[in-house]
Amino acid sequence: MDFTYIPSTCPYCGTGCGINLVVKDGLVKGISPWQRNPVNEGKVCIRGNKSFEFVNRAERITTPLIKRDGKFVEASWEDAYKEVAAKLKAAKGDEIGCIASARTCNEDNYVFKNFAANVARTANIDYCGRKCNADAVNGLIEAFGHGAMTNSIADISRSKAILIVGSNPLDENPLAGRRVIMARKNGAQVIVADARTSATAKIADFHIAINPGTEVAFLNGIAAAIISEGKENKDFIAKKTADFDMYKAALAPCTPAVVAKICGIAEDAVTKAAELFTAARPASVITSAGAASAGLVRACANLALLTGNVGVAGAGVNLFRGKSNAQGALDVGCVPADNGHSVPAMIEASAAGKIKALYIMGENIASAGADVAAALDKVGFLVVQDMFMTETAAKAHIILPSASFAERDGTVTNSERRVQRVRKAVDPLGSSKADWQIVCELAKVMGSDFAFKNAEEIFNDIAKNVPTYAGITYARLEAPEAVQWPAAGGKFGTAVLYTDTFSTKDGKGAFAAVEYRAGDAVSKEFPFAVAAQWPMGTLSKNTASLVREFPGPRIIINKADAKTLGVNPGTLVKVSGKTCSATFAADVTSGIKAGVVSLPFTFSAPAVMLEKTEDA
Amino acid sequence: MAKKGDMLYAWTNDADIKKNAELGGAVTAIWKYALDNKAIDAVLVISKGADLYDAKPTLVKTSAELTNTAGSLHCGTLLLPKLIKKYFDGAADMKIGVTVKGCDAMAFYELAKRKQINLDNIVMIGVNCGGSVSPVLARTMITDKYGVDPDTVHKEEIDKGQFIIEYEGGHKGISVDELEESGYGRRSNCRRCKMKIPRQADLACGNWGVIGEKAGKATFVEVCSDKGAKLVDGAVKSGVLATEAAVSKGLEIRGKVEGAMLKLGEKWRKHDFEALGEGKDRLKKIMAETSRCIKCHSCISACPICYCVDCTTRNPAFVTPGEVPPNFMFHLIRFAHIADSCVNCGQCQELCPSEIPNALFMHSQQVELEKMFGHTPGVSMELPLMAYAEEKTERARLHNTGSDMIYENVFNPVKGH
DSSP states (O other): OOEEEEEEEOSSSTTOOEEEEEEETTEEEEEEEOTTOTTTTTOOOHHHHTTTGGGGOTTOOOSOEEEETTEEEEOOHHHHHHHHHHHHHHSOGGGEEEEEOSSSOHHHHHHHHHHHHHTSOOSOEEEGGGTTTHHHHHHHHHHHSSSSOSSOTGGGGGOSEEEEESOOHHHHSHHHHHHHHHHHHTTOEEEEEOSBOOHHHHHOSEEEOOOTTOHHHHHHHHHHHHHHTTOSOHHHHHHHEEOHHHHHHHTTTOOHHHHHHHHTSOHHHHHHHHHHHHHSSSEEEEEETTTOOHHHHHHHHHHHHHTTOSSSTTOEEEEEOSSTTHHHHHHTTOSOOTTOOOHHHHHHHHHTTOOSEEEEESOOGGGGOHHHHHHHHTOSEEEEEESSOOHHHHTOSEEEEBOOGGGSOEEEEOTTSEEEEEOOOSOOSTTOBOHHHHHHHHHHHTTOOOOOOSHHHHHHHHHHHOGGGTTOOTTGGGSTTOEESSGGGSTTBOSSSOSSOOSSTTSSEEOOOOOOOOOSOOOSSSOEEEEEEOOOOHHHHTOHHHHHHSOSOEEEEEHHHHHHHTOOTTOEEEEEOSSOEEEEEEEEESSBOTTEEEEETTSOOSEEEEEEEEOO | OOOTTOEEEEEEOOHHHHHHOSGGGHHHHHHHHHHHTTSOSEEEEEEESSSTTOEEEEEEOSGGGGGGGOSOOTTOOOOHHHHHHHHSGGGSSOOEEEEEOHHHHHHHHHHHHTTSSOGGGEEEEEEOOOOOOOHHHHHHHHHHTTOOOGGGEEEEEEETTEEEEEETTEEEEEEHHHHHHTTOSSOHHHHHOOOOSOTTSSEEEESTTOOGGGTTTOEEEEEOSHHHHHHHHHHHHHTSEEEEEOOHHHHHHHHHHHHHHHHHHHHHHHHHHHHTOSHHHHHHHHHHHHTTOOOOOHHHHHOSSOOOSSOGGGOTTTSOTTOSSOOTHHHHHHHHHHGGGOOOOOHHHHTOTTOOOHHHHHHHHHHHHHHHHOOOTTSSSOOOHHHHOOHHHHHHHHHHTTOOOHHHHHHSOOTTO
């Protein structure tokens, strides 16, 4: 009997917890705590705890599948590659779209990007993080220089004041949420702005139930209140920042009265939040991929600059990521080239029949709504690389089966810029292959030999070509601390960015006027505002223990609203927005603001109407 | 011939083992003998993973691999018996040797009485344990308190009340008391532990009581079972081990060290339990802290008492699926099912992402239950309280307390015990 522990990185969220895969006689039998990993010290959330289950699931796709007369037929890799190659060659570059993945490794995304540029010859490359990550990251790039968390997950426990907006880390990024708990134990004041009384709101010292979508107004209000009290960090602003006067002038209309009205909160809530946030240092702002837009992240950055909370441990703007490699996919360059389409633009072009061939790696974009699913139906040739028959894979003409994280080597980069190893613990199931290997083999069939023999060789190429990854090698990643980019910051890289200067062109932190835009607010027709909740994804849906815990998408509705509508717990409610409609079972609770409902963020409508359909 | 109750000094004659092993290499030598003579199929030991701070369970099947595993790791906060239940079918078809700490030994007994592990197939060599330190905290401690880069440390030990490191620049020791006062040091369950010499094992080994010219060159071995005696005899006969009777002064010193450790454990219990308050105050504290739970199920996965195929905490009638934090029933279920048998191994606390002092809560209840009912978990094959509970009698007893607040009763220490 063989029994070994293989250290790896959890495949779920962007916290990047370390886990040990327990391997017995060539099979992954469980996960065991890896106490030595500095991110989570052996602790995991329920997803991490069950992260081995999908690896051995019978539903895994284990051979290439080609659709013939509407049915999938098993095929050899050779035949599958030949057919994909022929179809891709038949399309012109701008008729091809490539969608990379926030949950596959850096190595996969890097060769995929090269495939798009040099083999498919298209500028249309992007990754699913577009909708919730890439825009948000731009806000950070413009304000500070780098598109990532300024600080480290661990140093949040040193914060003395924490403002959490657009994020519910205890649920979404639990082991990052743990650091908020630790900070509170160390005396920090925790402020949470959320229409839901989320798990995180429940541990807060001050919970403000702002209307969904009004986060920018709320942050501007806090900033205006800080300035009107003269509590801005004048020295820091003078020495380290640019464009303060412009920013200050733009904040003039953001009085507590105006902000309170927009956010649906009491006036003194804005001033109290400002007071708590400036009462102690270091103070940090936490937001997350799900809710963040460029505007929201920029407003967070403004607040950090205003109070001089950048460049020290326990401070900063901390953007938590949804998927395990949302950071890395962006780092290695899976973004549209010049004039290339982003994911939403590719979907639009697909719907218009302008995309003839679409190559999707490790993403289930069809789950993002009926309009996306319909657009995929219009694509002439769809090739999907995945482990499971997702809604997207089901629409494919060819499916290329990829290996799970436990069956291949690679790296993923978590929210705090830590590049960590994923290690091959067992052989790939069936004839599935590592994503990078599939891409390289397909490239070869199409006449381009990438000549990578293993994941490490690809990584070395990444280190050569991606400046923030310079100096990182697999050898350096053997230490459990691994490396936080930029690597030059120390033995384990850089825990806190901008300790000296910012990485913007002029070395200064840039303020920006961020205006609150009302968007599609509630109306008579659509009377309920929507607060987004994280949906279940491909991995969770294929994990029995998680399906049992989270039986399906729910609408969360306030008790009083439910009473008015005659909705009971479990009642099926038809939810309609301007462009979409779906039915969800109801969770009735006092833990959400009246007039607000919570829906999975794949249901994209800012305001909805509700109709009771039937009781469960 | 060795027999149960013998107190010995033991060391190896094997040159290879001598080179790497600590304290004369007796434990490694006994495992070598057991493997070579097929007394066991494999040994499950802790070895170094990524570095000195990374404790990794390793299955050793031939004696040649043993030399890589010798030595103690104070960052080894793992509990091995649950692994044997989960991944080795509870040793149903395989004879496994295990080097155990006190908490491991107790956990083995508890799992065995629940028929989750076949102890007939387990050979335990116990090692004295003064407590273990969580690895990331240990590194921070070495950086902050010792001013040393933890990556330059090649050896650490706890000796004479000090945590001592050997590193490139020499060696440095700081008293454990001082470290613990500043928030470092041993895990809190280890501080409260009173199972310093695991006599439930077949052999209880350590360096306490090894004096004179034998100091550092031999291991003190207390023979705790016939199985243990047979192992020692076999190893001696095969030539890999040498023994002699421990001197009386050594016995005395060993007793003194153990006594001092037990006293310290008692001090920490008093400190920790008193801080929890009593009765309703204690309940309130527990409810406040557990209200942060994110229901990761790690406390359940790791607990050596939990063995149900389907945990009651997953019954939607008691705990609503998907609700975070779960209602207090989640924790009540755990208390009701485990508290009488908690061995204070600390896993539920060390692995809690919400920083809930779970082990403290469970241990504090176990101690009260022990006072009430006289049942001590982890030391014998005596069944846990729940196995004896006569429901009618028990309901009547609780009724007679004049309160239906079962947990209030449990948390109220029994006077006069």
